[in-house]
Amino acid sequence: MVALLVGGLVLAVLLVVGYALSRRGFFSRFSSSERFSIETAKAPQLENFPTVAGTTLLHCGDMIDDVALERISLGDDLIQFRIPLPEIKILRPLVSKATQSPNNKVVVYTAKFNDAVVVLKTLTTDGTSISPEAEAFVQTIRLHSTLNHPKLVAFLGVVWSTNAKKNIVGYGLLMEHLSRGDLARLLALDAAKSPTDRILQWRPHRPHHRSKASVLLDIASAIVYLHSFSPAILHRNIESSTILLADNWDAKLSGISANATKPSLLITAPEVLKGDAWTEKADVYSFGILMCELDLGHHPYMSTSSSTSALSTRQLATLVMADLLQPTFSPDCPPEIQDIATKCLAFDSKLRPTAVQMDFWLRKYRRTEEPAV
Template identity: 35%
Template sequence: MQRPGNGGAQPPVIKGDPAGSDNCFPELVKFRMDKSEVLLTRKVSSGAFGVVWLGHYHGQPVAVKMMIDGEDEAVSFSREIETMSRLTHPKIVRFIGCTWTNKKDLGGVSEYMERGDVRTLLETRKIDLSWKKEKISIAIDIAEALAYMHSRSPKIIHRDLKSRNVLLNSSMVAKLSDFGLCRNRTYEETLTTGVGTVRWTAPEVMLGNDYSEQADIYSFGVVLSELDTREIPFEEKSSKTGSGTPDMAIVIKVAKGELRPSFAPDCPDVILRIARACLQFDPALRPDSQSALQMLNDARVQLQSMP
């Protein structure tokens, strides 16, 4: 996640690397960079699990995700870094390396995506977006990333696919990011993630059932609704209490298969068909990621042939 943040925030002080610190994260030693060569410039985003800084490494802009202090967070963050290190694909944010001086200041370094996340793009109303051009291109980029992840052995399930976790470079190429939840989650963890994640979550995950990579396909269908309407899913049905949490009635209806995200009246039929297939309640009825990618490529040809 990279969005304009508090440009006045001060980067953390980088201290010398104490002897023996390799033992903090032995599984990451081969990816370790000299922290003194990674210069932090300004904070671009923050979340529950860490802060992302714009930095520079050997003169090149990079994104540096720093975890919030705590050894518990370090364990999960080190797993995220390990996952990123195994993924090499043009539609996945490129992993560069990691830094640390102790168990509480682990940082992950990746390519910097200049145009921020897709959610911010969708909320910038002065920018025109169409299914013939930008929207279909972003959708295909995401599908390519999923097809790659799901083809790995063992398969890698993202589990947190949403527009905030899709970043754009200066050429408007979309790349998947934020692999912190590439692991099993309980039903309670899913519900307590709040509006940030639960509205994109597949029903089988909400219900605590066994799930597969098809859970990502459901989330992808929700992202297609975001691209279409430019709105947060179910925003028109949410509680206006201002509490920042989704209306539990929405969660219950989605988990029962009684509610799906909405689409605009002018959504192209070819996109609507793909989205509805991805949003099937039964995971077995959803297309796999390779099939979804093929359908989107066919849809692009059809859309671009229309007047």
């Protein structure tokens, strides 16, 4: 019971400190190149977690104000998912391209809940009113609470509290932790190895090999699920950094947000670059870019050996928008995979397949062409 209480107190302090640091622009000091991918090593033990210097621990009773809670309540639909603060133990901050919020106000930690390592995304804000950032964060929590698919990173629960004395409100989203990190990190590690030693392969034939087609199928299945809603849930940011890998190498899609995110120009469909709205077919285009990246081991337009390596992101996007640039494939890429990717990357969005179609084609490829591992 004491350990649970201490865990809740540490979380309360970190919510307050996270708010203070975000107000001072602390996290804006880090460039994108300094943000690291999720580590595959075990998280440090609680006794090794550094204390927050100069911060007074507050009693949990001081953190809760009934009037304030009424104001910031996330609604009756989320009460069933609420987790008491003392049941969560903070382990360490976690920053990656997939978890770092564009507005730098969301702070992400690894934590322990029910003896399992989890991910806790927090946002702390002024308690006098609900800020646009907080409203968007709450809507994202609400969206995650409605989703349930084996190839989506799982929603585990929600935390919220107030510090009435300092007039601060804290929200927390508890998500599944996937120990092998993101796909972008694995591709970078594989790039440093000889082709036969790489983990991801189109035709796995060694015990340590894992199937590239399986990764694509996992993500295609998640997209089919999101697009099955009416209206469809659009991801808008399907790329290797938002794909996380479990112990058994299953791939799961993360990064789902209720508010429109600003994706990388290099995964954005040409019609969206021209100003059209993002649709399901734009998600399919991003999936086509992902197929090329998985094949090549890097983004198709970002290779140092390609003719486009000296161009800026905006210049590359201009070429894509004018239909003057198309990704290439490696010699090892199966023709069936090239065909599916080419259809997903069609310049005319009307010619692109639906998520269901691309999922069907990938399943057909797995059944008929890829040998059993």
